[in-house]
Amino acid sequence: MIKILIVDDQNFTRQALQAILEAESDFEIIGKATSGSEALVQMEQKETDIVIVDLEMPEMDGLTVTKIINQRFPDTRVIILSSHDDKANINAAVEAGARGYLLKSTSTQEIADTIRAVERGYFQLGPGLFEKLLSHLIQEKEAAATNLSQLENKYAQSMVSLEEKIIARNDAQRQELYEEIELQISSLKQDFRDGLENFQYQVSNQLQNGIEAASIKFNNSTPNLQEIDLQIDNRNLEQQRYINTLFAGSKQAIQKLETQLNQMRYFVGIAVLVFIAVIMLLLY
CATH class of the missing domain: 1.10.287 (Helix Hairpins)
Known part of the structure; x- marks a missing residue:
């Protein structure tokens, strides 16, 4: 069983994720937390495999929670759940130590598949995010090539x-x-x-x-x-x-x-x- 902790300050999101994930036979929801500090307390008490963390929370944002979890619980993997698909937030999540990044509009099956992939040690981006990030990388590569050519000249x-x-x-x-x-x-x-x-x-x-x-x-x-x-x-x-x-x-x-x-x-x-x-x- 994959033990999952849901961390989100919105009650509707917590309830929806719980209903989606409990339908999977290999998932076990060990708890729900409304803030980063509450999530850390629960992790001290229960063994946790996957933590799904909302990016934007008032007390402690998802990036801060991710960094603390990686420091204190290195065997636990974090998946960021967000409404933003921009490169800056994706890169910030990766730098914080997140192993997955999903949009809140992601389908039920894709959320379940991402959790299983991250549990096996893979890094996972939600649908369309990899293409968007790759597009940014290509643009940056072209700009870097132009700058390099100018520097060479x-x-x-x-x-x-x-x-x-x-x-x-x-x-x-x-x-x-x-x-x-x-x-x-x-x-x-x-x-x-x-x-x-x-x-x-x-x-x-x-x-x-x-x-x-x-x-x-x-x-x-x-x-x-x-x-x-x-x-x-x-x-x-x-x-x-x-x-x-x-x-x-x-x-x-x-x-x-x-x-x-x-x-x-x-x-x-x-x-x-x-x-x-x-x-x-x-x-x-």
């Missing part, structure tokens, strides 16, 4: 804009880096030229000082012209060798500096290309 536009900004920013940063490298190269070249000119000036001064010293020594003594010429030639040869050695070292330093600068340009270019490739991979 906005996302695509945002990604294109972001990609353009990243490329422009990378180009600007790369140009700025190249300009900084060129400036450093120009500065190094200028420093080298200044150092070379200073070196040439010092060498010229040393040569001039040597010539003046030789001239003074020649004037203050009886010179051996051949020996003096030989000394001057030897000194000039030594100075020339010294200058050649310094110029050779300077040339090697310049070549080494240019090689390092070319390597720096190459590695900077590689780093920029790798950075752009990583950005593109992250975007796609």
